[in-house]
Amino acid sequence: MNIYDIASQAGVSIATVSRVLNGSDKVSPRTRARVLEIIERSGYTPNIFAQGLGIGTIHAVGILVPDISDLFMADSVAFLERLLRARGYSSLLATSGFERESKEQQVQMLLSKKVDALILVGSTYAGAGVDPEETGYIRRAAEQIPVFLINGQVEGENIFSCVCDDYAAMYSITSQLIGRGHRRFLFLTDSGSYSALQKRAGHEDALRDAGITPDPALSLRMPNRIHPVRDQLLERTSERTPGDVSGSADASPEAPLRFDAVIATDDGMAVGAVKYAAARGLHLPDDLEIVGYNNSSLSVACEPELTSIDNLLSEMCEKTVHHLHEYLSGDHDQPRQVRLGWRLVERGTTKRS
Amino acid sequence: MNIYDIASQAGVSIATVSRVLNGSDKVSPRTRARVLEIIERSGYTPNIFAQGLGIGTIHAVGILVPDISDLFMADSVAFLERLLRARGYSSLLATSGFERESKEQQVQMLLSKKVDALILVGSTYAGAGVDPEETGYIRRAAEQIPVFLINGQVEGENIFSCVCDDYAAMYSITSQLIGRGHRRFLFLTDSGSYSALQKRAGHEDALRDAGITPDPALSLRMPNRIHPVRDQLLERTSERTPGDVSGSADASPEAPLRFDAVIATDDGMAVGAVKYAAARGLHLPDDLEIVGYNNSSLSVACEPELTSIDNLLSEMCEKTVHHLHEYLSGDHDQPRQVRLGWRLVERGTTKRS
DNA sequence: TTGTAAGCGTTATCAA
DNA sequence: TTGATAACGCTTACAA
Numbered sequence: 001m002n003i004y005d006i007a008s009q010a011g012v013s014i015a016t017v018s019r020v021l022n023g024s025d026k027v028s029p030r031t032r033a034r035v036l037e038i039i040e041r042s043g044y045t046p047n048i049f050a051q052g053l054g055i056g057t058i059h060a061v062g063i064l065v066p067d068i069s070d071l072f073m074a075d076s077v078a079f080l081e082r083l084l085r086a087r088g089y090s091s092l093l094a095t096s097g098f099e100r101e102s103k104e105q106q107v108q109m110l111l112s113k114k115v116d117a118l119i120l121v122g123s124t125y126a127g128a129g130v131d132p133e134e135t136g137y138i139r140r141a142a143e144q145i146p147v148f149l150i151n152g153q154v155e156g157e158n159i160f161s162c163v164c165d166d167y168a169a170m171y172s173i174t175s176q177l178i179g180r181g182h183r184r185f186l187f188l189t190d191s192g193s194y195s196a197l198q199k200r201a202g203h204e205d206a207l208r209d210a211g212i213t214p215d216p217a218l219s220l221r222m223p224n225r226i227h228p229v230r231d232q233l234l235e236r237t238s239e240r241t242p243g244d245v246s247g248s249a250d251a252s253p254e255a256p257l258r259f260d261a262v263i264a265t266d267d268g269m270a271v272g273a274v275k276y277a278a279a280r281g282l283h284l285p286d287d288l289e290i291v292g293y294n295n296s297s298l299s300v301a302c303e304p305e306l307t308s309i310d311n312l313l314s315e316m317c318e319k320t321v322h323h324l325h326e327y328l329s330g331d332h333d334q335p336r337q338v339r340l341g342w343r344l345v346e347r348g349t350t351k352r353s
Numbered sequence: 354m355n356i357y358d359i360a361s362q363a364g365v366s367i368a369t370v371s372r373v374l375n376g377s378d379k380v381s382p383r384t385r386a387r388v389l390e391i392i393e394r395s396g397y398t399p400n401i402f403a404q405g406l407g408i409g410t411i412h413a414v415g416i417l418v419p420d421i422s423d424l425f426m427a428d429s430v431a432f433l434e435r436l437l438r439a440r441g442y443s444s445l446l447a448t449s450g451f452e453r454e455s456k457e458q459q460v461q462m463l464l465s466k467k468v469d470a471l472i473l474v475g476s477t478y479a480g481a482g483v484d485p486e487e488t489g490y491i492r493r494a495a496e497q498i499p500v501f502l503i504n505g506q507v508e509g510e511n512i513f514s515c516v517c518d519d520y521a522a523m524y525s526i527t528s529q530l531i532g533r534g535h536r537r538f539l540f541l542t543d544s545g546s547y548s549a550l551q552k553r554a555g556h557e558d559a560l561r562d563a564g565i566t567p568d569p570a571l572s573l574r575m576p577n578r579i580h581p582v583r584d585q586l587l588e589r590t591s592e593r594t595p596g597d598v599s600g601s602a603d604a605s606p607e608a609p610l611r612f613d614a615v616i617a618t619d620d621g622m623a624v625g626a627v628k629y630a631a632a633r634g635l636h637l638p639d640d641l642e643i644v645g646y647n648n649s650s651l652s653v654a655c656e657p658e659l660t661s662i663d664n665l666l667s668e669m670c671e672k673t674v675h676h677l678h679e680y681l682s683g684d685h686d687q688p689r690q691v692r693l694g695w696r697l698v699e700r701g702t703t704k705r706s
Numbered sequence: 707t708t709g710t711a712a713g714c715g716t717t718a719t720c721a722a
Numbered sequence: 723t724t725g726a727t728a729a730c731g732c733t734t735a736c737a738a
Binding site: 045047048049050051052053056058063067068069071073074075077078081082085090091092093094095108109111112113114226227268271274275278297298300301302303 | 398399400401402403404405406409411416420421422424426427428430431434435438443444445446447448462464465466467579580621624627628631650651653654655656
Binding site: 027 | 723724725726727729730731732
């Protein structure tokens, strides 16, 4: 069933059918009605490949995330897919992991699918900002189609970034905690991305502005998973145990960690800290205050519930899709950088200010 | 940059370039090398639409989920996307919500994109099994391309289902709990889908086989969200409070719920029950045992951690993609139904048997 | 082993 | 307002 079948059944040419299909106004109402009826009855739908061949696009947007099973990413994709669909775009989803090479590959893959635009979700795509070539593949992709980053920032022609003001959020919450008397902050992060660096900078600047020197030993990198974080903290805060000489030679004896507040760049790690506190018999928030990031469903699952910074993900997605749509509608003059606010959601792991 | 450019630069015909591209063995090594080098250098990639027009497919699979922000769905999509990509398929993701009409629409949408197969994730696509027309749109889609269901079951030509043996899982855990002396089970579910019905059937059959009559008042439908569940349980177990005469007239006074075990068809509700227990000052698992389903990350976030039934999602995804690939490779003789096992992950909300 | 040419199903440009 | 026809870029008989 193709356009020729419809045309012959309706007794018109394929051009007329095509016009009806594309809502051209240069078709008489009678003809339009007749054609529409036949299309309806036969259940005909245009062949998308032929359509794409002709006009070069099929209204599809590529969405790339490092890991869709991550709560934050899953939420992002949920928002994006719905918003895009509402505007008539379909979503091609791909996951890239965190390796540079596979990110490049996946971007290439999506480009080869002739998507109209690319949305990269997660600060991992911003790189650490040290080596500009780290994000070269994004700039090269942007020569072909607009690239939109969510929660990440890359400079370049045709590249549009939407981020949460992580620096300000971290500065603010750190200052609040300092105001409540805390001095030794454990800072937990799972990546060295742009966003993670911003968060750390906000945190450390707040410390410095309060006359506290950030202690590198209290800045830890961990996987964003509950049990590993709990276990590492238990291990590194315990008294040194004898035995275990089997380890590598450079295992210099580390001083046990001492801290009175924990700030994590993601809820997963923060919940790990909550578990650590429970295992140590610490009472939250009196003995220890803990703050997470992303306000995910984990934050209401743990006990006590986790105070977390909400980075207004839905707003980021909305703004991004809005600008994407405007761009594809012909207005290429969209803001290169959108920086949104944030919201502290106070729950049981912090005291009220 | 198209196949003609490559052909002329290499001094061959487009047919030869096409052969090189498609790995035909009827090309001399020398020619192949020359063509490949030019392709490499120019960064040429075939136009996917033209390719699709020619052969009718572009190796894409449509994945439909009701809600990608659900932990279970997100994990499913993560597995599926990776497995599909490993076999050379790209993933078109769509979300449908839970309404019949939008499910139909989205299936149509994916069909119109000419995907090679459809994967529907979640028991919502199986319907409740009452009205066969409820799943008619799936059977109609299956006339065009194979449809694979994960965690749902629909009978029909070209429809392949992969499910967890929810009935057996629920029968087993219920029997265990009965063996530990429980008699009054609160059964929580968030849907009336096939899977939910199977779970309930397993649960109730176990009760009956132990001589316990299932109490309909203890079978509750709730949203799969922590706080709403907690609050409803608190409300329905409390002493009747005065006032609130404003409600509807048919608000017959319900007896407060009494139960000594909770079984939920998803972790979200189970964690809600954990929260309820905490609010009531109940000690888990001594005063109350709770079992969730899906073994999601929520189960390790709450305190005490939640015993949950693991439905072997990764295996379901693997089997599904395997059969899908076999089917698309020409072997249409795949098992219509695959029923996998399950695993009880015991944590702090149950006693050890 | 290579080339020629038909066909895939649209859209869009001209003419009529 | 309509119709003929040329792209669009590829795959694949069939010929050479």
